[in-house]
Amino acid sequence: xxxxxxxxxxxxxxxxxxxxxxxxxxxxxxxxxxxxxxxxxxxxxxxxxxxxxxxxxxxxxxxxxxxxxxxxxxxxxxxxxxxxxxxxxxxxxxxxxxxxxxxxxxxxxxxxxxxxxxxxxxxxxxxxxxxxxxxxxxxxxxxxxxxxxxxxxxxxxxxxxxxxxxxxxxxxxxxxxxxxxxxxxxxxxxxxxxxxxxxxxxxxxxxxxxxxxxxxxxxxxxxxxxxxxxxxxxxxxxxxxxxxxxxxxxxxxxxxxxxxxxxxxxxxxxxxxxxxxxxxxxxxxxxxxxxxxxxxxxxxxxxxxxxxxxxxxxxxxxxxxxxxxxxxxxx
Amino acid sequence: xxxxxxxxxxxxxxxxxxxxxxxxxxxxxxxxxxxxxxxxxxxxxxxxxxxxxxxxxxxxxxxxxxxxxxxxxxxxxxxxxxxxxxxxxxxxxxxxxxxxxxxxxxxxxxxxxxxxxxxxxxxxxxxxxxxxxxxxxxxxxxxxxxxxxxxxxxxxxxxxxxxxxxxxxxxxxxxxxxxxxxxxxxxxxxxxxxxxxxxxxxxxxxxxxxxxxxxxxxxxxxxxxxxxxxxxxxxxxxxxxxxxxxxxxxxxxxxxxxxxxxxxxxxxxxxxxxxxxxxxxxxxxxxxxxxxxxxxxxxxxxxxxxxxxxxxxxxxxxxxxxxxxxxxxxx
DNA sequence: CTGAAAGCGCTTACAG
DNA sequence: CTGAAAGCGCTTACAG
Numbered sequence: 001x002x003x004x005x006x007x008x009x010x011x012x013x014x015x016x017x018x019x020x021x022x023x024x025x026x027x028x029x030x031x032x033x034x035x036x037x038x039x040x041x042x043x044x045x046x047x048x049x050x051x052x053x054x055x056x057x058x059x060x061x062x063x064x065x066x067x068x069x070x071x072x073x074x075x076x077x078x079x080x081x082x083x084x085x086x087x088x089x090x091x092x093x094x095x096x097x098x099x100x101x102x103x104x105x106x107x108x109x110x111x112x113x114x115x116x117x118x119x120x121x122x123x124x125x126x127x128x129x130x131x132x133x134x135x136x137x138x139x140x141x142x143x144x145x146x147x148x149x150x151x152x153x154x155x156x157x158x159x160x161x162x163x164x165x166x167x168x169x170x171x172x173x174x175x176x177x178x179x180x181x182x183x184x185x186x187x188x189x190x191x192x193x194x195x196x197x198x199x200x201x202x203x204x205x206x207x208x209x210x211x212x213x214x215x216x217x218x219x220x221x222x223x224x225x226x227x228x229x230x231x232x233x234x235x236x237x238x239x240x241x242x243x244x245x246x247x248x249x250x251x252x253x254x255x256x257x258x259x260x261x262x263x264x265x266x267x268x269x270x271x272x273x274x275x276x277x278x279x280x281x282x283x284x285x286x287x288x289x290x291x292x293x294x295x296x297x298x299x300x301x302x303x304x305x306x307x308x309x310x311x312x313x314x315x316x317x318x319x320x321x322x323x324x325x326x327x328x329x330x331x
Numbered sequence: 332x333x334x335x336x337x338x339x340x341x342x343x344x345x346x347x348x349x350x351x352x353x354x355x356x357x358x359x360x361x362x363x364x365x366x367x368x369x370x371x372x373x374x375x376x377x378x379x380x381x382x383x384x385x386x387x388x389x390x391x392x393x394x395x396x397x398x399x400x401x402x403x404x405x406x407x408x409x410x411x412x413x414x415x416x417x418x419x420x421x422x423x424x425x426x427x428x429x430x431x432x433x434x435x436x437x438x439x440x441x442x443x444x445x446x447x448x449x450x451x452x453x454x455x456x457x458x459x460x461x462x463x464x465x466x467x468x469x470x471x472x473x474x475x476x477x478x479x480x481x482x483x484x485x486x487x488x489x490x491x492x493x494x495x496x497x498x499x500x501x502x503x504x505x506x507x508x509x510x511x512x513x514x515x516x517x518x519x520x521x522x523x524x525x526x527x528x529x530x531x532x533x534x535x536x537x538x539x540x541x542x543x544x545x546x547x548x549x550x551x552x553x554x555x556x557x558x559x560x561x562x563x564x565x566x567x568x569x570x571x572x573x574x575x576x577x578x579x580x581x582x583x584x585x586x587x588x589x590x591x592x593x594x595x596x597x598x599x600x601x602x603x604x605x606x607x608x609x610x611x612x613x614x615x616x617x618x619x620x621x622x623x624x625x626x627x628x629x630x631x632x633x634x635x636x637x638x639x640x641x642x643x644x645x646x647x648x649x650x651x652x653x654x655x656x657x658x659x660x661x662x
Numbered sequence: 663c664t665g666a667a668a669g670c671g672c673t674t675a676c677a678g
Numbered sequence: 679c680t681g682a683a684a685g686c687g688c689t690t691a692c693a694g
Contacts, residue, residue: 008687019665024689034663054449055389056687059670064386066429066450074405075415076610084406087432096446098397099430101418115427118385119397225614254614260591261616279407283556283585285592339671350681355673365679387671390686 007048016044027052058120063310068098068116070109072128076221078248078276079127079150082295086125089299095122095306104191104220106132113139123147123306129192130157145309149298151193152318161301161319165193168291168323169200172273175325176243177208181271185241186215187230187251189222194247197275201245214241222247227254242271243331249274249281252288256330271331286329297321338379347375358383389451394641399429399447401440403459407552409579409607410458410481413626417456420630426453426637435522435551437463444470454478454637460523461488476640480629482524483649492632492650496524499622499654500531503604506656507574508539512602516572517546518561518582520553525578528606532576545572553578558585573602574662580605580612583619587661602662617660628652 009027013020018037026033026041033041044050058064067090071079087097098119100112109130116124123145130136130148139146139157146158153160176184184205188198202213216233218226230251234240246252252274256266264270266286274281277292301319308315340358344351349368357364357372364372375381389395398421402410418428429450431443440461447455454476461467461479470477470488477489484491507515515536519529533544547564549557561582565571577583583605587597595601597617605612608623632650639646 010687020687021666021689022664025664028689032663037663051445051448053390053451053687055386055395055451056670057689058386059384059390059672060687060689061670062689073415074418075411080406080411084404084432087405087430091431091443091446094446096429096431096450098427099418100422100427101415112422114382115422115425117382119427120384120386223614224611228614228616250611257588257616280555283554283559285559285588341671351671352673352682353680356680359673363679368679384671387686388673390688391671391673392686393673 007050008053009050011048012041012044012050015048016040063122064120065095066098066119066121067095067306068100068112068119068121068124070100070102070112070116070124070126070128072102072104073221074099074101076223076250078278078293079295081278082127082149082293082298085296085299086302089303090306093303102128104128106135110135117142117144123309125149125302126157129153131192145306147302147305149302150293152320156317159305159315159317159319161298161305161321163293163321163323164200165196166200166203168275169197169202170204171323171325172197172245172291173201173204173208173210175327176245176271176273176331177205177210179271179331181243181331183211183239183241183243184213185234185237185244186213187226187244187246187255188215188217189220189247189251190217191220191247194220194275197247213245218247218251222251224250224254224257227251227256228258229254231255231258240270243267244270244272246272246274249276249278249288249290252290252330253280253284256284256286256288267330273331277326281326281328284330289328289331290326292324292326294321338381339384340381342379343372343375343381346379347371394453395451396426397429397450397452398426398637399431399443399450399452399455401431401433401443401447401455401457401459403433403435404552405430405432407554407581409609409624410626412609413458413480413624413629416627416630417633420634421637424634433459435459437466441466448473448475454640456480456633457488460484462523476637478633478636480633481624483651487648490636490646490648490650492629492636492652494624494652494654495531496527497531497534499606500528500533501535502654502656503528503576503622504532504535504539504541506658507576507602507604507662508536508541510602510662512574512662514542514570514572514574515544516565516568516575517544518557518575518577518586519546519548520551520578520582521548522551522578525551525606528578544576549578549582553582555581555585555588558582558587559589560585562586562589571601574598575601575603577603577605580607580609580619580621583621583661584611584615587615587617587619598661604662608657612657612659615661620659620662621657623655623657625652 009020013023102109125147127149148160151162274288274290277290281288281290340351344354433440456478458480479491482493605619605621608621612619612621
């Protein structure tokens with residue numbers, strides 16, 4: 001038994017007694033063929049075991065149904081919920097997601113953008129910031145749909161779906177001030193967005209008459225271990241803060257564990273806030289006050305933008321999905 | 332200025348004064364063209380801004396350079412390190428990874444397998460177990476390379492890269508017995524692999540003369556919050572265990588936090604072990620005794636298998652990458 | 663609602 | 679080391 005060639009559109013057409021064009025129409029849009037024809041094609045597909053060749057479809061047609069998602073990493077990323085929601089929703093519509101990792105290296109980003117363009121993806125979704133102006137310009141010049149997520153730059157490459165990190169920082173400052181805290185300390189991951197939140201926090205805090213917050217910078221990706229180290233670093237400060245504003249829930253969690261290990265009570269002796277509202281924030285003991293970003297909401301907007309583009313409709317360049325401070329026990 | 336058509340192979344060929352075939356050869360294998368020709372092509376590519384169309388390449392050639400990775404989820408998955416390592420290594424060789432989410436639903440798995448076949452991927456990498464016999468048979472009948480990872484089934488669909496979960500369970504039993512623990516309690520996620528580890532643990536424990544371990548089953552994906560609940564459930568047991576063997580580091584971490592919250596000392600009053608050796612295991616306080624699975628090793632073997640297949644060489648159907656118990660403070 | 667035919671942009675024996 | 683030419687399996691105006 002020699003390897004039998006995989007069935008093609010032609011084989012199905014022959015079996016169903018119609019032309020290849022009609023089978024193609026049925027596969028892509030079942031409603032446009034007559035019901036009786038549809039039925040014959042359906043059984044011919046079943047009989048032959050036909051699986052469309054999407055590479056051929058992409059070449060002949062105008063869309064690849066392939067979406068590139070470029071993310072810094074997936075091992076420890078606040079974006080995972082968003083990426084997961086996007087992949088699920090895109091899959092429901094027959095799209096596939098090519099996931100590419102860029103780290104925080106612009107060369108890798110450039111290489112992965114080229115790969116995405118070579119694959120003729122229908123859209124490139126960026127989660128993480130493209131800071132290099134040349135790369136931004138190159139993408140802008142290209143006809144492909146580019147969606148920046150999780151941020152809201154003043155001048156998006158194409159369309160941005162996210163929220164203002166600065167506003168999130170401001171809102172946290174307002175919240176903590178309202179709770180009566182006096183001496184905040186910031187633990188800031190070295191990423192553009194974290195820094196923007198920190199800026200928003202400090203500006204608002206100072207404007208409201210508070211003292212200049214102290215701060216510690218940490219590397220990305222942020223993780224649990226940094227929380228522990230960040231707590232120990234507090235002893236270097238002239239005065240102990242009454243609340244530590246952490247750049248991620250992982251850092252907050254680690255900091256709480258370390259504080260408790262030396263017998264300090266959270267939030268009575270030291271309050272803590274996180275960012276991202278990961279599941280663990282609600283499960284930690286004490287539960288962690290955090291900022292929620294609705295990944296499903298972002299994913300829904302991505303779908304909406306893609307649909308609009310496919311239909312040739314205009315899309316707003318900046319879509320604000322907002323954020324919410326979630327007050328819990330830790331601050 | 333009308334939208335200029337994207338440059339094709341022909342355009343580069345014309346510009347370089349060679350045939351399209353030669354440009355194609357250069358793009359795919361620079362060494363086969365004469366140095367002088369190569370140089371002319373190189374500058375023609377730069378001048379035109381040519382980006383190859385991989386959809387056309389996939390159709391004309393025999394490979395798509397597209398690999399499908401099917402995973403249950405990415406929000407909370409022990410596989411993330413492995414998937415990240417695979418994506419990085421595959422990208423270095425010019426491959427892209429289509430990431431598809433299957434949950435624990437066989438219908439979704441089937442749909443994503445069809446999608447992968449429709450895209451004519453060069454390989455399907457499964458991380459998570461395919462339990463449905465029909466699906467296994469269907470994949471086996473297909474000529475595509477199928478790599479099962481993280482497990483070592485007796486009869487792989489094609490090739491499996493992983494380790495024996497049963498052996499990992501046995502090893503943990505041996506380890507804990509050696510440390511003098513007497514009454515283990517297992518927290519077992521409802522997944523085939525976790526259950527296999529639990530089986531291995533119990534068999535070994537009983538064989539060594541220990542009493543039947545108690546056990547609690549929890550849903551997947553496992554997470555921090557389950558650790559807290561699992562700790563509370565300990566009070567329902569007739570006798571308090573001296574060590575809790577958790578199905579993941581997240582569960583272990585949550586259990587430790589909850590134990591400490593009620594003033595219990597870990598490991599003095601209650602020892603705890605995890606699984607997966609996530610970064611947090613080494614960072615937690617106390618550090619968590621866990622089982623390490625080397626994701627990079629799995630990724631390297633995936634690359635090796637893919638290379639061998641591309642070269643038409645034979646590959647062992649079962650590749651054991653092993654595991655290591657990492658002894659730390661928690662047990 | 664359906665068919666005939668051109669074309670999408672590559673790769674790859676084959677021949678030199 | 680290089681070129682001419684066939685072919686990969688679809689989609690989509692165009693015409694009916």
